[in-house]
Amino acid sequence: MSEKIRVFAPATIANVACGFDIMGLALEKVGDQLTIQKTDDERLTIGSIIGAENIPTDPTKNVCSVAIQAMLDHIGSKQGFHIDISKNISPGSGLGSSASSSAGAVYGANMLLGKPFTKKELVQFAMEGEKAASEKAHADNVAPSLLGGFTVIRSYDPLDIFSVHYPEELIATVVFPAVEVKTADAKKILKPEVALSDAIAQWGNVSALTAGLITEDFGLIERSLQDVIVEPVRSILIPCYQEMKQAGMDAGALGGNISGSGPSVFALSKGKETAEKVGQAMSAVLAKNGIAYELFISKINPVGCEIIN
């Protein structure tokens, strides 16, 4: 067993349209890289943090060490770890930045401990890391980052997560505008109550999206990528949102929505060629308005967290 490993933890899209708070998917290539090393003392220490500012190095506040600590507490282990973090997902992008770090940390530590837990079992510990960053222990980013693919949280209490089959040709386009949307603001703007009729419309789409993914019915996926509850409220926080989404739809996207709590906006398309056209169309809207952006085109990452060289 190697005493030091390097882990890739993918970025993720959560709040997949109608699947607010329950559906998430993992991206390829874009994600955090962590180097995790067993140490001889009982401490968890954070070494270098590259690629992002204002990430705490205090192990009681850093999501990586908090997540690993939760795992160690669960098995009563006093093992020490040293973690170096290379962040390739900007915090506050809506692409699960803290979730990737949490997921990668517990994935790596678990490997170094001889795999006492399955990836699915690691979700609960990664959630504790998420909690350190965002107050609430969400699973809709950490689950796809760990497991890869398209995941659904059936229930938080008890925690019950399952993976959904999806068509190979389903490609994500993500546009990350260089503006800040605070997750706390995005949460505050949501009303605690919703109309029953809207909730019913939403779960009609949730059922259809689930069925469309599993049966590879792109028509059903296209018709069900709707969100009558969160998008109308949160999209006002994102500059050019409607224009950007419309441009993506006009370019052939099946649908799209806010990624996480934004400001990243995602679209899903059938095939890479369409996804690229969608990306060009969406980013052109931002360029025209003088807003800097990053653009990612990605298959759904089927693997999730993995060891790299």
Next chain:
Amino acid sequence: MSEKIRVFAPATIANVACGFDIMGLALEKVGDQLTIQKTDDERLTIGSIIGAENIPTDPTKNVCSVAIQAMLDHIGSKQGFHIDISKNISPGSGLGSSASSSAGAVYGANMLLGKPFTKKELVQFAMEGEKAASEKAHADNVAPSLLGGFTVIRSYDPLDIFSVHYPEELIATVVFPAVEVKTADAKKILKPEVALSDAIAQWGNVSALTAGLITEDFGLIERSLQDVIVEPVRSILIPCYQEMKQAGMDAGALGGNISGSGPSVFALSKGKETAEKVGQAMSAVLAKNGIAYELFISKINPVGCEIIN
């Protein structure tokens, strides 16, 4: 083309647990029988009605003729039909009594007209019949009665219905207590707003139930047959509801809920043997409390409306 046909239109369970207002399934054997005959004049007439009282014979009020009229209006036809109705589903049972009649009527008339419409296209006309009986044009009973199987209403506007694969071994138990629950009361008792957190819990289960059915994952079906929104409110209208449901669960049911707006209560089980034990346990609760009941054990009917001899 025969000028007179006999149609069987199955009873249905709507509001399948978390799938309130969107999910329904068709039952075997129990259902309405209609005899539909082409006539030489332009009138729609209702002949005998067997098996239920207080069903209107006025063709502007009877669900069968109202539904057929909607279909005829759509194609500009003046064809007359005479309909005899044998009701084997009690109105007010929660098993889609008026929906079966509406579905069977348009199915039969469509056959006699040379099938201008698919079964799925007939749903919109059957909904007009439903509207005559219950003010609102619901599709969650007429769709499974027409199409058979397990159906989901993704959207009402535009109307978008799809069929979901389900495991062959999934068996329904239905207990119909001889008490009256007015649909109007059952609707009134629902609040127009729900907590966002409850809505999210519900659509987590909706996604899981859809996936569980399609992938034949009985564990997932069992965990997702939950309803945090409607059951807690409506179940108080049904005598011995909690005790009956618990007895069913103790006997091995995967889950259960109120069928439609009640008072029928359904359970779903893996295999006929379990479904029968569940039926015995549930009906024993009613017997103990001196409440008369009817009990049905049924596979999911894959066919829907059909011509019989």
